[in-house]
Amino acid sequence: MKKDYYEILGVSRDCSSEELKKAYRKLALKYHPDKNQGDKDAEEHFKEAAEAYEVLRDPQKRQTYDLYGHEGIAGTGFRGFSGPQDIFSSFGDLFEDLFGFSATHRRHGASMGPEAGADLRYNLEVPLEDAARGTETEIEIVRLESCSVCNGTGMASGSHPATCPTCQGRGQIIRSEGFFRISSTCPHCSGTGTIITNPCKTCQGKGRVRERHKVRVRIPAGVDTGSRLRLRKEGEAGLRDGPRGDLYIVIHVKPHDLFKRHGNDIYFLLPVSIVQAAMGDEIEVSTLDGPRNLKIPAGTQAGEHFRLKGLGIPDLRGFGAGDQIIEVAVVTPTKLTERQCALLQEFADIEKEKKEGGFFRKLFRRSEAHGHSSQERTF
Numbered sequence: 001m002k003k004d005y006y007e008i009l010g011v012s013r014d015c016s017s018e019e020l021k022k023a024y025r026k027l028a029l030k031y032h033p034d035k036n037q038g039d040k041d042a043e044e045h046f047k048e049a050a051e052a053y054e055v056l057r058d059p060q061k062r063q064t065y066d067l068y069g070h071e072g073i074a075g076t077g078f079r080g081f082s083g084p085q086d087i088f089s090s091f092g093d094l095f096e097d098l099f100g101f102s103a104t105h106r107r108h109g110a111s112m113g114p115e116a117g118a119d120l121r122y123n124l125e126v127p128l129e130d131a132a133r134g135t136e137t138e139i140e141i142v143r144l145e146s147c148s149v150c151n152g153t154g155m156a157s158g159s160h161p162a163t164c165p166t167c168q169g170r171g172q173i174i175r176s177e178g179f180f181r182i183s184s185t186c187p188h189c190s191g192t193g194t195i196i197t198n199p200c201k202t203c204q205g206k207g208r209v210r211e212r213h214k215v216r217v218r219i220p221a222g223v224d225t226g227s228r229l230r231l232r233k234e235g236e237a238g239l240r241d242g243p244r245g246d247l248y249i250v251i252h253v254k255p256h257d258l259f260k261r262h263g264n265d266i267y268f269l270l271p272v273s274i275v276q277a278a279m280g281d282e283i284e285v286s287t288l289d290g291p292r293n294l295k296i297p298a299g300t301q302a303g304e305h306f307r308l309k310g311l312g313i314p315d316l317r318g319f320g321a322g323d324q325i326i327e328v329a330v331v332t333p334t335k336l337t338e339r340q341c342a343l344l345q346e347f348a349d350i351e352k353e354k355k356e357g358g359f360f361r362k363l364f365r366r367s368e369a370h371g372h373s374s375q376e377r378t379f
Contacts, residue, residue, distance in 0.1 A: 002070045005052035013066070017057065024053040060226065115244035117144065120235045120246045126219060128256040132288050132313050134221035141215060141247065142206040144236040150200035152239070154207035159198035164189035205241055217249055222316035224261070227251040258286055264313040264322025269343065271328050272296060276331045287311045287324055302330040 006013050009023040027049040029035075033138070036042030037367045055061045055073055064072040099379045122141055123339025130137075146152035157160065163169045185191040215234055223229075228248050235245025253261070260267045270285055278297035289311060295305075305327055312322025370372035 003048065005056055005065060008052040009056070011201055020056055021051060024049055040362045044148045060228075064220060064312070076099055094154075115239040116242045117236035117238040117245035119245040120247060121250060121252050123252055124217065124219075125252045125254055126223070127254050128259060128261065129288060130219060131223050131251070131253045132221060134219055134223075134314075136218045138214055138216050138218060139249075140212055142210055142232075145211045145213075146237045147200060147203035147207055147209050149202040150207065152237075153206040154200055154297075155196050155201050156198045159196075161192075161194035162196050162197050164193055167193065169193040169337045208237055216248065216379065219251070220316065221314045222264070223251045224313075224316075225251060225253045227316070228245075232338050245340050259288070261313060264324065268324060269324050270294075271329045271331045272300070273331055276329065277301070285326060296328070300328055302328060304328045 006015075009020065009027065009151040011019055011023045015023075031042045031046040033043060036046075049248065055065055061073060065147070078162065083245045092353035094228065099300060116299065122139060124137075126135070126137075131325060147154070164171075164186060167173055167186035171184045171186055171189065173186050173191040173292065186193075189195050196205045200207075203209050215231065217229065217231070219229070220223065228250055228367065233244045236323040237244050258268060266288065267287065268287075270283065270284065272281070276283070276296060278302045281294070281296050283294050283296055287308065292308065292311070293305060294308070307323055308324040308326065310321050311324040314321040
């Protein structure tokens with residue numbers, strides 16, 4: 001049975017992201033492979049801490065784990081790490097962020113080769129109707145594109161790169177600190193091993209420029225706030241012929257004036273008059289698929305629910321659709337006329353007589369059951 005992620009990191013369930021980072025920093029330093037060479041237990045602790053931190057540092061994964069535990073995380077496709085190299089590869093610059101240097105497991109001069117473009121995030125607000133039916137829309141994003149003037153080289157036409165004098169073309173500066181042999185990215189050439197002496201004037205030697213770009217987005221039926229859509233190769237352009245990143249669309253469903261969503265069900269508050277509730281009626285109600293007629297039976301009470309099957313939100317995975325739940329709200333009339341007041345008073349008097357008559361009838365039946373009437377009773 002898997003250990004609790006919070007227990008692995010030694011933090012409380014309501015800890016902040018900064019507390020998570022500090023806890024992981026401590027464990028990563030303690031169980032780092034360079035400090036515990038050949039120690040399988042240390043390697044296992046290193047993997048456990050990395051897996052726990054990878055899940056809990058992501059707000060969406062953390063919420064899923066808090067609600068459903070390890071089974072919920074497995075449903076997201078996350079399967080943990082196979083070993084230290086997998087951790088270094090998956091976290092990328094995380095170790096540099098935590099420790100202030102690049103891990104020794106990163107290959108010297110690795111940044112001299114192709115570099116993938118960054119992934120982008122776009123928050124898209126959609127109406128509830130579009131979330132229910134699905135739609136297609138066009139968005140505009142700003143992203144880094146390869147400079148068309150220098151073809152992404154960053155150099156002016158006819159010029160060539162020079163070897164970095166700081167790292168001698170290695171792209172890394174190596175130093176020793178305690179148990180670690182630290183290789184950090186050369187600050188002069190940013191790890192490329194070369195410097196540009198005659199930069200392109202369009203991109204200022206960066207090889208990329210910011211441009212506006214329009215993207216078509218297909219929104220499937222059933223999305224909800226927090227749903228993420230991945231558009232491959234729609235992120236920023238890579239460096240040195242590196243692959244383009246992806247674009248993540250994060251859905252935010254707008255609040256609706258009439259409907260409230262709970263899971264795949266839609267709730268609707270239906271106001272009815274006292275007369276409609278008492279005598280029954282057929283009322284037109286709004287749904288996401290247009291108006292529908294609903295029969296309200298006589299004697300309907302305030303707060304009573306009626307269900308319209310299949311008129312809710314379609315399941316995102318294709319498992320049918322939710323229902324529309326209609327809650328009755330009986331509206332008390334105001335600003336009554338004298339005639340209305342008189343009729344209501346007459347109604348109240350009749351109700352009182354019915355209750356009193358019912359009381360005396362019950363009393364008479366009870367007396368007969370005991371074998372005597374009130375007149376025959378002696379004291």
